[in-house]
Amino acid sequence: MSGTFIGMPAFPAAARRAVQDAQLRHNLRKATHTIRGKRGEAVGELDDWAELREAGRAIKDRTLRHLDRYLEQLEERATAAGATVHWAADAEEANAIVTRLVRATGEREVVKVKSMATQEIGLNEALARAGVTAYETDLAELIVQLSDDFPSHILVPAIHRNRAEIREIFVRRMAEWGVPAPEGLGDDPRELAEAARVHLREKFLTAKVAVSGANFAVAETGSLVVLESEGNGRMCLTLPETLISVVGIEKLVPTWADLEVFMQLLPRSSTGERMNPYSSVWTGATPGDGPQDVHLVLLDNGRTDTLADRVGRQALRCIRCSACLNICPVYERSGGHAYGSVYPGPIGAVLTPQLRGVQGPAEASLPYASSLCGACYEVCPVAIDIPEILVHLRERVASGPGHAAERAAMSAAEAVLGDHRLLNMAQRAASAARGAVPRRLPGPGAGWTDTRDIPDIPPRPFRDWWREHEKERARGDGPGAAGGRADREGGER
Amino acid sequence: MTGSRERILARVRAALSDVPRGEAAEDVRVPRGYRRAHGQGPALDLLADRLEDYRALVRRVPAAGVGEAVAEALRRRGASRVAAPDDAPEEWFASCPAEVVRDAPLGEGPPLGVAELDAVDGVVTGCSVAIAETGTIVLDTGEHQGRRALTLVPDYHLCVVRAGRVVDSVPEAVARLSPALPQTWISGPSATSDIELQRVEGVHGPRTLEVLIAE
Structure with a gap:
């Protein structure tokens, strides 16, 4: 449904407009350079980074080459631990499952942890059509939701906004969604974060249903893992009675021990921290602790098509760190919206056309949204050869109709x-x-x-x-x- | 729904038609040439350094002095009522100036409600493992840690880390932990960098994390 934002122009037109926006370019340049520097330091601290990267690549390849086996194992273990496992072939089915589960609780509101998968399937819009309000609780997602905007970065969805714009959004829109912004709100990030805390606090403490994604799903144990910073994830994963997690089938890792690799690769690659402030691990339902009604929705939505492409399937190794966005000279200038997809940047340019096919003009333009400089491959913690896939996809686009x-x-x-x-x-x-x-x-x-x-x-x-x-x-x-x-x-x- | 399960699995198998039939998952070699630990320094020094880097408050105290250190920390914080897991050691609170509200043991009576947790001035717990290299404290609801909500809702978390619980690295921690229990990995106070990539400590989780390393 919304792998690409409906009505978005193809990349060249969108990028041309974006690069003329001086404010946007300033915000993007500042943000991408800051995070690049942090990542460099965090990665440089480990003298075995190359070995970790190679292990990460191999673990994901093992998972993908035997995905059927691992999916069955995950289902069995999660079910044994008290979770209910659902399978969704596409966005529509996933939305229908989640909507049905929410309705069964009788609630009209859900709190949400930032999740790429639920954005990909357009879950919030589907819930709204069923009369259920979904509250985004990640600060950046809140900014995006309050301003009826689209996310422009995997990790920092409001990277295109500066503090003054964010203050403006809070002052104008918070009251419509709940607790209004405080009188005389300034634009200091500290004040803005405090306003978000107050705005969401009551929602967290009273919410009965939460929706999340997951960074990893461990086949061997049936466990899900969510990495975050603010504590909104912990709130959603701990306090409600019902927890519904929508997880792409490529998120699996075979064993618990495999996390020793990814819990080093992901935080250092994404936020450039030695470790992100909070990570939560849960396995089914734990009596007396956290949600007792636990659901796992396994999502295909084009992933098996991607898996069938022997060159392109490596894109499914992606752990959504966004290092490739931050390093990309094209992303730095065009921003995330130009890609017209929830997955922007180099990884989006290879993932979106594969998940959705290259028939549409927006999707067909994405493999060309790159100079093929290869910086994305260099920084990728699971060694996805993005330039190789881009060239491969260009070939697919060029062999399609309209290129006589x-x-x-x-x-x-x-x-x-x-x-x-x-x-x-x-x-x-x-x-x-x-x-x-x-x-x-x-x-x-x-x-x-x-x-x-x-x-x-x-x-x-x-x-x-x-x-x-x-x-x-x-x-x-x-x-x-x-x-x-x-x-x-x-x-x- | 069962239909989709079979359909997805069939699609996966069709997509993997190039994988030889006889190949087992273990046949896909995973090179594990990375280090078990990085030898970045003595574990307790490293842990303290990393935690301070995240702007957590850190104090190193002798094992026998935990009670005094807890009392001092709570006094400094101005906390008059704190929550604690049911099994937290008595000696932690021997000279405690604050009222200690203990959570009910699992399955025995109702646990502390969210409103009650929101009203206390802080929470005092132990931890399962601490990772020196990354400045991470892992809670797994085991001994001296209590339920997850206990360390989430209060705005101040005082965590007692015994030296024996400190490991050097992420691989060492993963080896010690079992995911059968829910885990929370904590690296400093709640934080966000969502506004202009500027780090701000304190959003939804406890805004102040204080760690007592008991040697």
């Missing part, structure tokens, strides 16, 4: 490049016509030259130059005859 001219051009190029006589002729023709080549291409080629210069065509092909050069050398004019070199340099201009 490009394919014709490519097959012509194939014929010329495959035959040296044809190539020679083509190169000589190009050299002869070099004065007539415009700086900008006309027609459909114009898009290409909007952002690139046409390379200069040398006055004569290299092979012609080489032949003459060798002749001169044979005549005894010495290597690198001046005339030849000047020619070359002239050609490069």
Whole structure:
């Protein structure tokens, strides 16, 4: 339903608009550079980072290659521990399951822990249609919800907002949702956090139903793990009577011991901390402690399609740390909204088209939302080769309908490049016509030259130059005859 | 619903048609060349340093002096009523200036309600494991820790960490813990960096974390 935000333009148009917003660029630059620095320090502190990364990659690969077995094991163990396990093939089914479970409690309100999976399926909107209000409790999600906005970052959904904008949102909108912002609220982050605490406190202490996602699901024990910072997660996972967790089927890890790797990789990669302030682990229901009515909704929603692609399936290793967003030169300038998806940045550019297919214009544009610089791969804690998947997906987009001219051009190029006589002729023709080549291409080629210069065509092909050069050398004019070199340099201009 | 279970599992199996039939999960090699611990310094020093880095209050006290240290901490905090798990040692509160409200043992009478927990000035507990390298305290509702809500609702958490509970690293902690009990990993007070990536301590969880390391 909402893997991409409905009605969002394709990446190039959205990015063009975003880069003209000076405030946005300032906010993004400041935030991404701050978090990059923190991550660098936290990662640099461990001299076995490369080994941890390799272990993380391998554990996830093991999980994915035997996912059926691990899913069955997780279901069995979670059920034995008192949880009820549900399976949802798509967003619609997941929303229907959660809605039914909430209705069964008789409640009209739920508190929510920040969860990518529930954003992906558009759960809040589905609950609203059923008359249930979902309160986002993560500070950034609260900012996004209060301003009817979209999240623009996996970890810091309101990264595109500065303190003054946030204060404005709180003052204007908090009262509609519950406890209003205090009189004379300033824009100091401390004051704003306090306002959020007061706004949500009563909700936490009275909520009967909570909805969460999970960072990890341990197949061996049936346990779920949520990492967070503010304590809103603990509130939601501990105080209500009913807890419903929507978890993508790729979130599994085989064993409890495997967490020793991910509990090092994730906090240092995401917030750049040695450890995030709070992590919660629960296994089914514990008598006398926490929610007694515990549900786990296992979500496919395009993940098995991704799994079927042998190149693309590595994207399912993702642990949603967002290090690739923070390092990406494209994300830093365009921001998260330009990607039109709940998964922005480099990982979004490979995940969204795979989860939803490349038929839509927004999805088809995403594999091109990258310079292929490879920084995302470098920082990825589970070594997802994002550039490799991007190129792979471009191939898929290009082999789809609507690329006839490009394919014709490519097959012509194939014929010329495959035959040296044809190539020679083509190169000589190009050299002869070099004065007539415009700086900008006309027609459909114009898009290409909007952002690139046409390379200069040398006055004569290299092979012609080489032949003459060798002749001169044979005549005894010495290597690198001046005339030849000047020619070359002239050609490069 | 059963339909979807079978459908998803069938889709997973179809997607993995390239995985050889005879391959077991264990055949996918996981290289574990990472360290069990990083040797970053003596564990108790490291733990204190990391906790202070998160702006937790840290005091190192002799094991026999815990009661006095608890009393001093609560006095400094101005706490007159604190919650504690039913099995918290008497000696922690031997010279305590505050009234101690103990939670009911599991299954014996109603536990302290949320409103009651919201009204106390703090909570005093022990911990299951503490991780020096990351400055993390793990509670698993076991000995001296009580239910999860106990350490969540009050605004001040005083945690007694016995030296024997401190391990160097995350792998050592994971090996000691069992997920059969619910766990809370705590690294400093509640915090957020959601506004301009500036860290602010104190959102929904206890805004002040004080740790007594008992040697």
